[in-house]
Amino acid sequence: xxxxxxxxxxxxxxxxxxxxxxxxxxxxxxxxxxxxxxxxxxxxxxxxxxxxxxxxxxxxxxxxxxxxxxxxxxxxxxxxxxxxxxxxxxxxxxxxxxxxxxxxxxxxxxxxxxxxxxxxxxxxxxxxxxxxxxxxxxxxxxxxxxxxxxxxxxxxxxxxxxxxxxxxxxxxxxxxxxxxxxxxxxxxxxxxxxxxxxxxxxxxxxxxxxxxxxxxxxxxxxxxxxxxxxxxxxxxxxxxxxxxxxxxxxxxxxxxxxxxxxxxxxxxxxxxxxxxxxxxxxxxxxxxxxxxxxxxxxxxxxxxxxxxxxxxxxxxxxxxxxxxxxxxxxxxxxxxxxxxxxxxxxxxxxxxxxxxxxxxxxxxxxxxxxxxxxxxxxxxxxxxxxxxxxxxxxxxxxxxxxxxxxxxxxxxxxxxxxx
Numbered sequence: 001x002x003x004x005x006x007x008x009x010x011x012x013x014x015x016x017x018x019x020x021x022x023x024x025x026x027x028x029x030x031x032x033x034x035x036x037x038x039x040x041x042x043x044x045x046x047x048x049x050x051x052x053x054x055x056x057x058x059x060x061x062x063x064x065x066x067x068x069x070x071x072x073x074x075x076x077x078x079x080x081x082x083x084x085x086x087x088x089x090x091x092x093x094x095x096x097x098x099x100x101x102x103x104x105x106x107x108x109x110x111x112x113x114x115x116x117x118x119x120x121x122x123x124x125x126x127x128x129x130x131x132x133x134x135x136x137x138x139x140x141x142x143x144x145x146x147x148x149x150x151x152x153x154x155x156x157x158x159x160x161x162x163x164x165x166x167x168x169x170x171x172x173x174x175x176x177x178x179x180x181x182x183x184x185x186x187x188x189x190x191x192x193x194x195x196x197x198x199x200x201x202x203x204x205x206x207x208x209x210x211x212x213x214x215x216x217x218x219x220x221x222x223x224x225x226x227x228x229x230x231x232x233x234x235x236x237x238x239x240x241x242x243x244x245x246x247x248x249x250x251x252x253x254x255x256x257x258x259x260x261x262x263x264x265x266x267x268x269x270x271x272x273x274x275x276x277x278x279x280x281x282x283x284x285x286x287x288x289x290x291x292x293x294x295x296x297x298x299x300x301x302x303x304x305x306x307x308x309x310x311x312x313x314x315x316x317x318x319x320x321x322x323x324x325x326x327x328x329x330x331x332x333x334x335x336x337x338x339x340x341x342x343x344x345x346x347x348x349x350x351x352x353x354x355x356x357x358x359x360x361x362x363x364x365x366x367x368x369x370x371x372x373x374x375x376x377x378x379x380x381x382x383x384x385x386x387x388x389x390x391x392x393x394x395x396x397x398x399x400x401x402x403x404x405x406x407x408x409x410x411x412x413x414x415x416x417x418x419x
Contacts, residue, residue, distance in 0.1 A: 027311035027312075027321065027327060028311055028330070028331065028380065032379075032381075033380050033381060033382060033383055034381065034382035034383070034384060035382070035383050035384065035385075036384060037384060037385040037386075037388075038353065038354075038370060038384040038385065038386050039419070040353050040418060040419050041351045041353050041354060041370075041386055041416055041417070041418060041419065042416070042417055042418075042419050043368070043386065043387050043390075043414050043415075043416060044414065044415060044416075044417050045412065045413070045414060046098070046405055046413045046414055046415040047094065047098065047099075047100045047413055048098070049099055049100065049101045050094065050100050050101060050102075050103060050413070051101065051102075051103065052067060052092075052103060052411055053092075053103060053105070056086070056088075056090065056092075057411075065088070066117060066118075066409060066410075067086055067409070067410060067411035068086055068087040068088065068117075068124075068394060068409060069084050069085065069086050069087075069394060069395065069407040069411055069413070070085060070086065070087050070125075070126065070192075070394050070395045070407070071083070071084065071085035071091075071127065071128040071395060071397060072084055072395060072396070072397025072398075072405045072406075072407060072413065073128060073129075073130065073397045073398065073399075074096070074130075074398065074399040074400035074401075075130045075134050075135075075140075075400070076130055076132065076134055076135070076400055077130070077134050077135035078135060078400070079168070080095070080096050080399075080400065081093055081094065081095065081096060081169075082094050082095075082096040082399055082405075083106060083128065083130075084103075084407070084413065085125055085128045085142075086125065087115060087117070087121075087124040087125050087126070088110055088115050088124060088125065089108065089109045089110035089111075089112075089113050089115060089124060089125045089144070090105055090106075090107065090108045090109075090110065090125070091105070091106040091107040091108075091128060091142075091171070092104065092105055092106060093105075093106040093169050096399055104169050104170075105170075106169060106170060106171050107142075107161060107170075107171040107173060108173065109125070109142070109144065109173060109176075111147075112144075112146075112147055113125060113144040113145055113146065113147055113157075114145045114146060114147050114148055114154075115145070120187040120188075122187060122188040122189065122190055122210075123145035123187050123190060124144065124145055125142065125143075125144045126143045126144060126145070126156075126190055126191070126192025126193075127141075127142060127143030127144075127158075127192040127193050127194035127204075127205075128140065128141070128142050128143075128194060129141050129194035129195055129196055129202065130196075131196070131234070132196050132200055134163075137162075138162045138163035139160055139161070139162055139234075140160075140161055140162075140163075140171070141158060141159065141160055141161075141179070141194050141202060141234065142158070142159055142161060142194070143156060143157070143158050143192050143193075143194050143204070144156075144157050144159075145157070145184070145187075145190065146181075151187075154183070154184045154185075154186075154187070155181045155182060155183055155184060156180075156181075156182040156184055156190055156192075156206070157178060157180070157181055157182075158178070158179045158180040158182075158194070158204065159176050159177060159178050159179060160175075160176070160177040160179055160234065161173070161175050161176055161177075162175040177242065178242065179232075179234060179242045179243050180204075180232075180242070180243065182206065182225055182226070184209060184210065184226075185209045185210060185211070185216065186209060186210025186211045187210060188207070188210040188211070188268075189207030189208050189209060189210040189211075189267065189268040190206070190207050190210070190268075191204075191205040191206045191207040191266070191268055191269050191270075192205065192270075193205035193269060193270075193271055193272050193273075195272060195273060195274060197231070197274055197279070197281070198274060198279045200235070201231050201232060201233055201234075201246055202231070202232050202233075202234050202243075203229060203230065203231050203262065203272070203281070204229065204230040204231075204232070205229055205266070205269040205271075205272050205283070206225055206226055206227065206228050206229070206230065206266070207226065207227065207266070207267065207268035207269070208226055208227035208266065208267050208268065208305065208306070209226040209227065212288065213288060213306060213315065214227065214267065214305060214306035217306070219264065219265050219266060219267065219304075219305035219306050220264070220265060220302075220305075220306070220307065222251055222254070222256060222257035222258065222261060222264060223256055223257060223258060224258065225258055225260060225261065227264060227265065227266045227267070227305065228258075228260075228261045228262070228263065228264045228266055229261075229262045229263040229264075229266060229269070229272070229281075229283075229297060230260040230261060230262060231246060231249055231260065231261075231262035232244070232245065232246070232260055233245070233246050245259040245260055249261070249262060250262065250299050250300030251300070262297075262299065262300075263297050263298065263299070263300065263301045263302075263303065264301075264302055264303070265301075265302040265303035265304045265305045265307075265308075265325065265326075266285065266303055266305055267285060267286060267287070267288065267305040267306070267309075268285070268286045269283045269284065269285050269286070269342065270284055270285075270286050270339070270340065270341055270342055270363075271283070271284050271341060271342035271343060271395055271396060272284070272297065272342060273342070273343065273344035273345070273396075273398070275344070275345040275347070276345075276347050276398070276402060277345070277347055278345075278375070280296060280345070280375060281296070281297040282294065282295070282296060282297070282342065282344065282345060282358050283295045283296075283297055283342055284340040284341060284342020284343070284360050285303070285305075285328070285340065285342075286339055286340055287309055287310060287331075287334070287339075287340070288306075288309055288314070289309065289314075289334070290309060290310075290312070290333060290334050291309045291310030291311075291312055291331045291332070291333060291334070292310070292331060292332050292334070292337060292338075292339065292340040292362070293309075293310040293311075293328035293330065293331040293340070294328055294329055294330040294331070294340070294342065294358065294360060294371060295326070295328050295329065296329055296373070296375070296378065298326065301326045302324055302325055302326060303325070303326050303328075304319070304325040304326070304327070306318070307319035307325065308321075308325055308327075310328055310331030310332075311327050311328060311331050312331075329371075329373045329378050329379075329380055330371055330373070330380050330383060336362075336365070337362035337364055337365045337367065338362065338363065338364035338365070339362060339363035339364055340360060340361075340362060340363075341360060341361045341362065341363050341393045341394065341395060341396065341406075342360050342396070343358065343359035343360045343361065343396030343404065343406065344358070344359060344396055344397070344398055344404060345357065345358050345359075346358075346359055346370070346402075346404050346416070347398075347402035348398075348401065348402045348403035348404055348416070349401070349402075349403070350403055350415060350416060350417045350418070351416040351417055351418050352418065353418060354370050354386075354404075354416060356372060357370035357371060357372050357382075357384075358370070358371045358372075358373065359371075359386075359396055359404050359406070359416075360396070361387070361393030361396070361406060362393060363392045363393055363394070364392070366387070366389060366390030366391050366392060366393055366408075367385065367387060367388060367389075367390070367393075368385075368386045368387035368390070368393060368406065369383055369384065369385055369386060370382070370383075370384050370386050371383045371384075386416070390408065391408040391409060391410060391412070392408060392409040393406055393407075393408060394406075394407045394408060394409055395407050403415060404416060
């Protein structure tokens with residue numbers, strides 16, 4: 001028995017655009033931002049004939065399971081393959097062509113991670129990045145929650161794996177080398193994005209440790225890795241570490257800071273990506289009470305959590321705008337969406353109208369937007385609705401040719417095309 005691929009109807013209407021003038025903040029002049037729906041672009045199924053394996057969907061047992069695909073990426077090795085990782089702990093591989101039908105299992109580590117949904121749905125397999133020299137060395141990196149029995153032993157694990165010597169479509173599960181173990185006080189706000197920068201270093205997005213409102217003050221504490229974006233060298237090792245700390249990291253040598261830290265004041269980035277053309281690092285930062293935000297990440301930057309939420313003061317002890325706190329390039333109110341899913345800057349060919357736009361969505365509303373920002377001034381010039389109605393948007397990703405995809409909770413994989 002084979003399960004049917006997941007479908008939804010994509011509709012473009014002129015209602016509900018994020019960031020409408022009635023909710024404008026004083027910090028962002030939305031009157032100068034084009035917020036008209038982008039009707040010349042449509043959302044289509046990327047692989048309409050693709051079927052998930054029955055043991056992944058639960059069809060074989062008659063017990064439906066959430067698929068939760070949260071990484072979509074090419075390997076950069078010239079093979080053209082696409083890799084899709086799911087939160088329960090598998091990486092799947094497919095041929096990147098519209099008529100693809102079969103989905104192979106590249107790696108299965110469900111036996112070594114903690115995933116308990118829906119009660120604790122921010123743990124499990126959270127990140128995947130292929131080494132820039134994957135074609136030569138066969139190395140890739142994953143981020144997952146360890147299979148803890150006692151909450152005191154809860155950790156985020158960043159590991160190196162290698163592809164099988166006998167089959168390029170299979171990884172060697174026994175090849176795991178743990179790079180970092182990061183204690184986590186709570187089950188939520190784990191972040192989880194892994195991405196290699198143009199400089200060849202691995203960047204890691206870590207949440208503030210969880211609970212709510214950052215009770216431990218991790219966002220502003222440079223002496224912890226939580227609430228940070230890290231930058232590490234996985235090709236070398238410093239004494240006592242399974243990685244090296246780049247000497248030009250902004251806080252190297254400070255006694256009050258961890259050298260791995262690249263940027264801080266982070267609550268819980270859900271997806272960040274480098275623009276393959278400009279090298280700029282973009283991030284979608286999930287909000288707490290009222291505001292979701294999009295940031296352009298700079299070396300040593302303080303993004304304000306938990307003093308600021310979006311372009312707004314957060315809580316009784318929060319801060320008004322300050323010169324040392326970097327404001328987001330865009331934010332939107334919870335009347336319009338509840339949980340941002342950050343994406344990447346579009347550099348594909350299927351929808352040239354999207355060139356240079358940061359694509360993002362919202363988990364709660366299923367909406368997808370294209371945001372254009374003048375990087376010199378950090379001012380948004382357009383925030384245009386691409387998809388009005390859908391199902392929860394889980395992640396965005398790129399193939400090796402720069403085409404952008406996004407996934408839904410139920411396992412649908414979609415892309416953009418000109419009408």
